[in-house]
Amino acid sequence: MSDGYGQGGQSGHDGQGRQQAYGQGYGQQNPYAQQNPYAQPVPPQQNPYAQPAPQHPAPQYSAPQYPAPHPHPHPAPPAGAAGFPGPAPRRSRAGVLLQFLLQWFYAPLWILALAALFALLLFAGGGGPAGPDSDGWLKVNRSFLPPRRLRAELTGRPEHWEAYLAPILDRRIRRAEAEDGWEPAELGPDGVRTARVRLALRFYRGLGAAGVVRLAERYGWAGFAGGTDEEHVTVSRRIAPPPVQGPVPQDRPAAPGTPWGPRPSRFVPALPFLLVLQLVYAPVYGLATIWVHRSDPEYWSNWGARWMVGPRAIWPEVTGSAAAWDRHLRRILERDATKELAKLPGEYHRGPDGGFLRRVRVDLATYRGAGAHHVLRVAAETGWQLDPSYPPRPEVSVRLCRPDRTPAA
Template structure:
């Protein structure tokens, strides 16, 4: 089942997202060992075929976590009064439309304030009073609320949980998830108690186990249940090496076709209006992808620094632009202290510096060329992420305390 947010190659719920969308790769050891990009291939050795697999032993810089104990989760909660549930169900058809109209009015006022008075304050959160559905009892849940039977609650919760899990795994495929010390990533889902009251957190965890997920402690929040799944790092990175011949134009790793040059000044002027409106419309939206702007918004803009490179199509101009952005991101990352990495620092003091170059940075140069430039400074593809040159390059470099 898909939710319209998965990218090609992302598996649905219950299965690990596809690990190798671009084919196998000649990658060397993980970045904790010697940097294979900084060492040119000796002339007497034959060049490896692009995208061919060379199995490498994978060092373990961190102690590997053992099996996680099953969390002790609370059971079903007391049933709500039937009369209150029926009264809420009847009245919601009156107050819900009024609530929505009021929200539209508030949004119009904030939009006018932002345009005419340079209002810079924070708007209402989408997790707060904007969500009228928090007090809405859908007809599908009414039966479960009235009967209180676990089987009715399970029939209601299962499709809701299925959609949440599919969205979370699509988020992982887009680069989301919490990094772990073993380079895996943990994705999580939370359900409010109103969605599973008669089933209990234990029942929700039991349903989640069918999809490969498990329950986890939700801390001090007794009104939610938290579900997690740890997805291992890719076994092999399907990507060319910097020593490989340049990728062909139009391929995922090669230069992308440039936009019509006379149209770029028009885009540059229109984005003065487009970018603020886009930002305002998405300011309160819960993004389903961690780099939502780079995947959708940035495709229709041209930055002032990239304008010359894209307008001329010059390789030298694109190289200068990539180096400029790489230097900016590296300076920002190297400014972080080792203590800020917390649990991601190995016992011997080794940790990974991580940066990200977006598609708009290397559009005309190609992801492979950007990878070659980054390799000059010791940056390699991050082994915790599946390479996605059509959208961004996630790079890493080992460092020590």
């Protein structure tokens, strides 16, 4: 079988193949090597035949073109990071050691005191004294000193600070790239979202904000001057919308069982029990797993959309009628669209020309028996279309958008 380099069979791999010919071409069969005066004596008048070698300088002209783009991005990050503050003054070693030793005593007491305070507020009602505006006093972890940071604080060496900060920055950047910027009000008409990471001074004291920016540039991020001050540094990245798109309303209706087609109705006798159970199970499950981090920013809404049932959706599911599903879909879509169109333009992220997108989400419970493609067909009648800013997920919801523009003043 040919591998694309030989003529066929094994000509690209055996001793008589073309790769062998290239290997020999520079040693024995190269016409320029035969005319080389060092390889074979020739009369002086034949020297012009050796001149084709200087015409082989194509790589000499192209070589500077490849490294040329690389020097520009590399000097650029330090230039951008130079505008950010450098390392902060070191803390007292005695104070750092004292904090590390005492934290093993006051941290558990602090947590117990917070638990007692919450219990008191829960049973005392709303007549107690008001707490501070900031919630910083609730986060005991801010004053906790891990061993890696202890080492960096004591030595003050940049490599130790980088070893402490690098895994934290990596974790926060990955989380921000998956979660940040998905709110409808934060997305502009171009669908580009902005992910941001904000770090307190305790994470990068020995590196400075400039050092944080240099580390973030390894991930393609940049410093955000608007969110950086003496006590914090902010890095950000603009992320283009996903290229995946769904069908258009004019396409043929999606077949049942396909991602965009109708889905089978659930077990009818179980629907009333699901309706009652979700009123109890959903809050309990939410409270029991509130501390679990979810990589999906829409985990809770998608989780509910997969199995919950609305009172108005029971009849379409029971009958399985396409007309019932169509009426239910139109009623819910009209309700949500009216609510969305009533919002003020100032609540949206607008483009340079004043344009923005109204956005509506339709859950699976609204179109289960009609199909996600039917949502697009009904929405197109009033100017709504599939929102290109979000990756299509017809198994849980359909995101719709409608162009709008701020009226001229």
